[in-house]
Amino acid sequence: MSDISRIHLLHAAMVVALVICWFVLPVYHAGNLARIMVFAIYAMGYNLLFGYTGLLSLGHALFFGAGMYGLGLAMHLGGVFAGPGILAGLITALVVSGVVGFLALRTSGVAFMIVTLMFAQAGYLTVLLFGTYTRGDEGFVLPQATRALMGIDLSDAQNRYFAALILFGIVLFFIGWLVRTPFGRCLVAIRENEERARMLGYDITRHKLIAVILSGTISGLSGAAYCLLFGSAQAAFAAVPYSIFPLLYVLLGGMGTTIGPFVGTLFMFYLIDWSGGNMMVAGVVLVALALFAPTGILGEIRRRFTPWLP
Amino acid sequence: MEFGPHLMLAALEGAITAAILALTAVGLSLTFGVMRVVNVAHGEFFMLGAVAAWFISTTIGGHPAWGFIAAVVLAPLIIGLLAASADWLVLKRLDYDPERTIVATIGLLYIIQQGALIGFGPNAQPVEPPFSHRIALPWFEWTEAGFEMYYPWGLSTNSYKLFIIFAAAMLLLGLWLIMTRTKVGLVMRATQQDRDMATAFGIPVERIYALTFGLGAALAALGAVLIVPVQQAYYLMGHDPLLLSFIVVIIGGLGSLRGTVLAALLIGMSDGIISVFFSPTLAKIIATLLVAMVLVFRPQGLFGKGVH
Amino acid sequence: MTSTKKTAISRRSTLGLLGGAALAPAVLPGLSGFAQAQSSAPIKIGFQLHRTGIGAAYGRWYERTSNAAVARINEMGGINGRPVELVIEDDGTDPKRGAEVVEKFATQHECDIGFGTLFSHVVYGSAPRAGELKLPYFVCSEGHHVASGALNRYVLQPGITDVKSQVQAMAPFVADNLGKKVTMIFPDFAFGHDHRDFFSEAIEAQGGEVVAKIAIPPTETSFTKYFPQIPRETEVIYHVMVGPAVLTFVKEMGEFFGPSRPEIFGFIDSLEAVDLSSPGLEFLEGTYFWEGNPRYAQADQSDHDKAYRAAIGIDDNGASLTDSADVSTYAHMFSCWETLNVIKRGMETAGYQGPADRVKLIEAIEDMTDMAHSDDHPQGAKLFNGKTHQVFGHQYISQVEEGRLNVKHTTAIEDGFYEDEVDYTAQSF
CATH class of the missing domain: 3.40.50.2300 (Response regulator)
Incomplete structure (x- = not known):
């Protein structure tokens, strides 16, 4: 079997497995899985920039928050329906990531980390500044009745699960496709050796900018989905820890792999859940990862068993 | 309050921020300069310094000055040793790979933070300053009767706050002397310039790295010991110093000690002074965006040469 | 101590069952055994606690107060003859984790209700889930969120004024x-x-x-x-x-x-x-x-406040009995104590048996009005507004x-x- 069909098969198998999960898992774990899929979208968006393009951002909470507040405020204050709400979330994230990308990409390395961190911090403070509308840290809830798409009540557990799964599947296949296109391969080339890619005649800045925008918009989709499916928005989601989380998920799962972000999100969720919400566990895992498995779970699997893994 | 005295007060407050920031950021800059790694757990060493100061001063009791003196000596030593052992146990094994080091130090950040929560508790704990006197400050005014001096309402500072500025300046001077006039400083600078060459000349690079990492953390701890009588020890207090030190180190030009001190002054003072003109949260946003813009348009920092 | 009492109760009911043994199984097939199992199982109260994060300084006192309140309720015979068990989950003072914890209460621990949140961003993050899962959710937050109408019918704040x-x-x-x-x-x-x-x-x-x-x-x-x-x-x-x-x-x-x-x-x-x-x-x-509640014992201190302090282990200066430097969050934490007592009263009025009676519990509490100054309400008398789900007090x-x-x-x-x-x-x- 060719690598490409293997990859398609893997992604399809994963979606099918997730469909089955809904029917076989206990309610609690099925509920968790819906959350995990939403955050895995965030991690996949982050992975596109970090894992594939090699740009370490510490400010993705800004994009997640842009999606969340884009949808949240449009529905909460603008009174729009969920469909246009999602669109508003995506557009907000797109614009924000475009601006941030345009500016931040003038830097690289540690300076890029700091600039993205600064922009995210400014974004977080802006949510507080406009507390009259956003209600700052406290945030707001979307009434259950408004959280419906084409007549489907998204606050219902099953509908929510499958809505999350559909979004997750779309993003998974999109990224699986994207990284195999010439554009995607160029991103990897930039990660591996930026100078060489430049020498080969690629427009590095343009590629990177598109990568930031795609990554930011996917992250925004996750934020919008969270707000819609779980019904609330708070400034905390735009704060520093939420910039660290996708980094953690991606590193744990395996950077530069298509399903690594999901695996990382899943593991991290259950690690924290199992430890009673204690972040100490996250710390120990990170140190252990850096020491023993710098390429993450899927990176290790790929190295040992399945070199074709996307 | 009138504009003049207000500005003066803000500048004084800014100077205190700058003094502590300079110490903390120089620690971060040192590890970056010599070891080429970003220590994300730097703010946690700051926090540990404050917690240690609280612990030492409450254990010793008696006049707060004794506790303070003991803390100034012991806290940086303990935190420095702790950091050096973290270097030995973790960072060395990563071969100081920049990205893996970031991951590992984010891990250390969580471990130290939660460890402090368990050992020290969630409350903010005050430390009594060794001395503290309110000093009313005068202001000058040009009136019809000529030049007049008066004491505006609210314009005051505190003897201990002035001491912080003085002590930080002295400590930075001491550090500069160590770096330029002693053999340890020479060896550290040599390692900074060329690791391989240093190794070839028989410099025990690994030990120098542990020393540098320890010294960097000790400086953060020292900054915390100085500021904790004004603020409090709290297990989540490392967040802001980390963020600000990061900014200062980048603006100052990575690894440049002189640039770092200048940048600390700039950032600390502007944090105070911008607050005169804008509402507090807006002031924070503006200050944050300004820093981002400086980096965007001068990625190598204001005072240094770029490394990337 | 509680367990002996429990045994006594179950022995008596067992005797009663034995007395009617000849008749009961025929008339009520399967029911007696079930009721027996049901009556001794604890009522589970999911306690969403700020054990870590910025709320931790409050959280530890919320935990002590709630444990003391539950111990007292159990000493007095529990709720509807059943012991009460606090199921504690740390929410890290984070709205996302808060929502997860509520879900955990409802679907994993199978708690009867959720309780105890202080920070209002966690309340906002969690309340939609509580409403969807139909889990009565009692907050101790003093926020205006409940009474403002932003939340839903499953969220109540009967222990502290907003x-x-x-x-x-x-x-x-x-x-x-x-x-x-x-x-x-x-x-x-x-x-x-x-x-x-x-x-x-x-x-x-x-x-x-x-x-x-x-x-x-x-x-x-x-x-x-x-x-x-x-x-x-x-x-x-x-x-x-x-x-x-x-x-x-x-x-x-x-x-x-x-x-x-x-x-x-x-x-x-x-x-x-x-x-x-x-x-x-x-x-x-x-x-x-x-x-919210006077930290220092006043000259006219009520017996209720005395008993309340003693139960948690707090001295006349509002600090821990074992460490006078460990000052409590006295002005807020009474809300945990009082909320738990409101829950008890509500469950008793509603004849609460299990999750199927959640709606009855909420209706019972909505019907409440006066809450007298008592050992159950040591902070003072209160008036509950069933329409806004919010209590008012001194x-x-x-x-x-x-x-x-x-x-x-x-x-x-x-x-x-x-x-x-x-x-x-x-x-x-």
């Missing part, structure tokens, strides 16, 4: 005794904005005015630079700060004013869990504080005298009334 009511009740005292020109200093987030908006409105109604509003960013650690924004004409400073930097804030305020301070009125939140004898707080002598205004807080004025419950903003009873379950 901030709107607290603030409104303060305004007459401030205007009559301290001054009419007020400068407000508050954190720049929703809780602070509530203070700003509700107090501005209330003081204007008293003929006063707010001359300056100084919003401090929540991440701030030094405050002196903001104080010059206080206008000279200020007669009263109204301060409310939360978070770890509160002590710095109060100290720096004292240093700023020096010997010539205006009147100062603060919410005790600015010094909750902080020892009043901490260095630098001397200037607070003579200033006033709102207290507020205390204390003055710092010789380093302790002495109550100078107790507001009437009616002082905190405002027009209903929602009728949850009109919403469907």
Whole structure:
């Protein structure tokens, strides 16, 4: 079997497995899985920039928050329906990531980390500044009745699960496709050796900018989905820890792999859940990862068993 | 309050921020300069310094000055040793790979933070300053009767706050002397310039790295010991110093000690002074965006040469 | 001790069953055995606790208070003859984790209800899930979120007055005794904005005015630079700060004013869990504080307050009996105690048996009105508004005298009334 069909098969198998999960898992774990899929979208968006393009951002909470507040405020204050709400979330994230990308990409390395961190911090403070509308840290809830798409009540557990799964599947296949296109391969080339890619005649800045925008918009989709499916928005989601989380998920799962972000999100969720919400566990895992498995779970699997893994 | 005295007060407050920031950021800059790694757990060493100061001063009791003196000596030593052992146990094994080091130090950040929560508790704990006197400050005014001096309402500072500025300046001077006039400083600078060459000349690079990492953390701890009588020890207090030190180190030009001190002054003072003109949260946003813009348009920092 | 009592009960009921053994199985097939199992199983209360994160300083006292309240309830025979069990989950004072914890209560631990949240962003993050999962969710947060109508029918706050009511009740005292020109200093987030908006409105109604509003960013650690924004004409400073930097804030305020301070009125939140004898707080002598519940035992201390302190292990200065430097969050944590007692009363009125009776429980609590000053309600008498799911109570205004807080004025419950903003009873379950 060719690598490409293997990859398609893997992604399809994963979606099918997730469909089955809904029917076989206990309610609690099925509920968790819906959350995990939403955050895995965030991690996949982050992975596109970090894992594939090699740009370490510490400010993705800004994009997640842009999606969340884009949808949240449009529905909460603008009174729009969920469909246009999602669109508003995506557009907000797109614009924000475009601006941030345009500016931040003038830097690289540690300076890029700091600039993205600064922009995210400014974004977080802006949510507080406009507390009259956003209600700052406290945030707001979307009434259950408004959280419906084409007549489907998204606050219902099953509908929510499958809505999350559909979004997750779309993003998974999109990224699986994207990284195999010439554009995607160029991103990897930039990660591996930026100078060489430049020498080969690629427009590095343009590629990177598109990568930031795609990554930011996917992250925004996750934020919008969270707000819609779980019904609330708070400034905390735009704060520093939420910039660290996708980094953690991606590193744990395996950077530069298509399903690594999901695996990382899943593991991290259950690690924290199992430890009673204690972040100490996250710390120990990170140190252990850096020491023993710098390429993450899927990176290790790929190295040992399945070199074709996307 | 009138504009003049207000500005003066803000500048004084800014100077205190700058003094502590300079110490903390120089620690971060040192590890970056010599070891080429970003220590994300730097703010946690700051926090540990404050917690240690609280612990030492409450254990010793008696006049707060004794506790303070003991803390100034012991806290940086303990935190420095702790950091050096973290270097030995973790960072060395990563071969100081920049990205893996970031991951590992984010891990250390969580471990130290939660460890402090368990050992020290969630409350903010005050430390009594060794001395503290309110000093009313005068202001000058040009009136019809000529030049007049008066004491505006609210314009005051505190003897201990002035001491912080003085002590930080002295400590930075001491550090500069160590770096330029002693053999340890020479060896550290040599390692900074060329690791391989240093190794070839028989410099025990690994030990120098542990020393540098320890010294960097000790400086953060020292900054915390100085500021904790004004603020409090709290297990989540490392967040802001980390963020600000990061900014200062980048603006100052990575690894440049002189640039770092200048940048600390700039950032600390502007944090105070911008607050005169804008509402507090807006002031924070503006200050944050300004820093981002400086980096965007001068990625190598204001005072240094770029490394990337 | 509890277990012996439990055995006694079950033995007696077993005897009763044996007595009717000849008849019962024939008439009520399968029922007797089930009822027996049901009656001895504990009622599980999911406790959403801020054990880590910024709420941790409050969380540990919320935990101690709740444990004491549950121990007392169990000593008195539990609820409907069943023991009560607290299922504690840490939410990290984070809205996302908060929602997950609520889900955990409902679907994994199979708790009967959820309870105990303090920080309002966690309430906002969790409340939608509680509503969807149809899990009665009792918050102890003093936020205006419940009464504002933003949440849903499954969320109630029967243990502590909300901030709107607290603030409104303060305004007459401030205007009559301290001054009419007020400068407000508050954190720049929703809780602070509530203070700003509700107090501005209330003081204007008293003929006063707010001359300056100084919003401090929540991440701030030094405050002196903001104080010059206080206008000279200020007669009263109204301060409310939360978070770890509160002590710095109060100290720096004292240093700023020096010997010539205006009147100062603060919410005790600015010094909750902080020892009043901490260095630098001397200037607070003579200033006033709102207290949800008086930290220092007063001359006219009620027996209820005495019993309440003893149960948790708190001395007359509001600190831990074992460590006098370990100061409690006395002004807020009574809400856990009282909420648990409201839950008990509600479950008893509703004849609560299990999750199927959740709706009956909420309806029973919605029907409540008066709550008498008692061991169940040591903070004072209260009046519950079933429509808004919010309780109203007395507020205390204390003055710092010789380093302790002495109550100078107790507001009437009616002082905190405002027009209903929602009728949850009109919403469907």
